[in-house]
Amino acid sequence: MKRIYLDNNATTPQAPEVTEAMRPFFEEHFANPASTHREGQKVRHRLEAARARVAELIEASPEEIVFTSGGTESINLAILGAARKRPxxxxVTTAIEHAAGLEAVRRFEEEGGTATYVRSRSSGDIDPQAVIDAIRPDTVLVSVMHSNNETGVLQPIEPLARECNRRTILFHTDAAQSCGKISISVRETPVDLVSLAAHKFYGPKGVGALYIRKGIDLLPQMFGGGQQGSRRSGTEATALAVGMGRACELARSAPGSYLERIAPLRDRLERGLVAAYPGATVNGSNALRLPNTSSVRFPGIRGEEMVISLDLQGIAVSPGAACSSGAHRPSHVLIGMGLGADLARSSVRFSLGLYSLPEEIDRVLQVIPEITAGLRGMGNRMSTAAGKEGDRA
Ligand SMILES: Cc1ncc(COP(=O)(O)O)c(C=O)c1O
Known part of the structure; x- marks a missing residue:
């Protein structure tokens, strides 16, 4: 039986076009892009073309793009590179950021800085006024994610970027989940720093980029040979950067794919899930969301058990963020939205991708009634509180 992959927020498969574009860089184009000989210059030329592709996707200039090893490094460079200038x-950040953002801010606190973590509303979005109210005279950076990786809820980047711009406070957004799914323009929205990860939109794992608005001087977090204008030392991973460039080009060539093709599939999945199980509710359904993400809670069932049952039926989903799913802690995002621990633990994330098919959604909806019927008794035995907890705790 062909397996069904609905965990695209954890990572997407690499597009065949991306693999094809990368191949020569493992073979004939192996030279160091910093070398002055012809081989090196050829690679340099392709690397800079890839940088231009990444820039084009978010309407930036190539010199504003720094290649990194992924979303985590981009976020660390943005947050620590900006904040460590004033120890x-x-x-100001939010309580629903990805671990990469939360841990970088915590690191800054350990070093003597301070931070405010703004909580989300029960709808899963951040009240922009709450962020603005948290700004102090010593605020050096505001960091708010573009969209949440668990719920897909879009955050109010536009008003926050404008307000920070007006007050000349640096504004960073973690766009790892938004990039390639919805349009992002640094020309239209005055963000200063944007973190991107290639493997969330059909590019390779291990490469990302940080957009740094022209004129902004970050403290480098990696020291060495002074590559990329000394903003990120180290020989560039040319094959990966070229792969990311190609993924950006593909995303740009089909801008409406997610909204036109994937959102209707996602909506059908949600309608089916809610109809199949009493009390099933989409987390964040009252807010604007990414077109591919459904975080659904099934009161009385453990999300992890459901993930295992679906896996046995050939369907890959996840209980929440990929990196915390082994931790068995309820999601900080769902707890932050006001869900009790049991309801948070009853959630499952379905994240569709550009390769998702209508018949795959049909198959999920076909197996769900049996799986939930089987797990419901188990969940009730594990936690009698869960069923009584109602919609919100
Ligand atoms: C919102 C968000 N930020 C950051 C990251 C980290 O990106 P990477 O895995 O490329 O380090 C992820 C990926 O899990 C993410 O979903």
Missing amino acids: DGHI
Whole structure:
């Protein structure tokens, strides 16, 4: 039986076009792009073309793009590179950021800085006024994710970027989940720093980029040979960068794919899931969301058990963020939205991708009634509180 992959927020498959574009860089184009000989210059030329492709996707200039090893490194460079310029400064961020953002801010606190973590509303989005109210005279950076990786809820980047711009406070957004799914323009929205990860939109794993608005000087977090204008030392991973460039080009060539093709599939999945199980509710359904993400809670069932049952039926989904799913802790995002621990634990994330097919959604909806019927008794035995907890705890 062909397996069904609905965990695209954890990572997407690499597009065949991306693999094809990368191949020569493992073979004939192996030279160091910093070398002055012809082989090196050829690679340099292709690397810079890839940088231009990444820039084009978000309407930036190529010199504003720094290649990194992925979303985590981009976020660390943005947050620590901005905040460490004033070690006793203050950061405003949110309680629903990805671990990469939360841990970078915590690191800054350990070093003597301070931070405010703004909570989300029960709808899963951040009240922009709450972020603005948290700004202090010593605030050096505001960092708010573009969309949440668990719920897909879009955050109010536009008003926050404008307000930070007006106050000349640096504004960073983690766009790892938005990039390639919805349009992002640094020309239209005055963000200063944007973190991107190629493997979330059909590019290779192990490469990302940080957009740094022209004129912004970050403290480098990696020291060495001074590559990429000394903003990120180290020989560039040319094959990976070229792969990311190609993924950006593909995303740009089909801008409406997610909204036109994937959102209707996602909506059908949600309608079916809600109809199949009493009390099933889509987390964040009252907010604007990414077109591919459904976080659904099934009261009385453990999300992890459901993930295993679906896996046995050939369907790959996840209980929440990929990196915390082994931790068995309820999601900080769902808890932050006001769900009790049992309801948070009853959630499953279905994340569709450009290769998702209508018949795959049909198959999920076909197996769900039997799986939930089987697990429901188990869930009730594990936690009698879950069923009584109602919609919100
Ligand atoms: C919102 C968000 N930020 C950052 C990351 C980290 O990206 P990477 O895995 O490329 O380090 C992820 C990926 O899990 C993510 O979903």
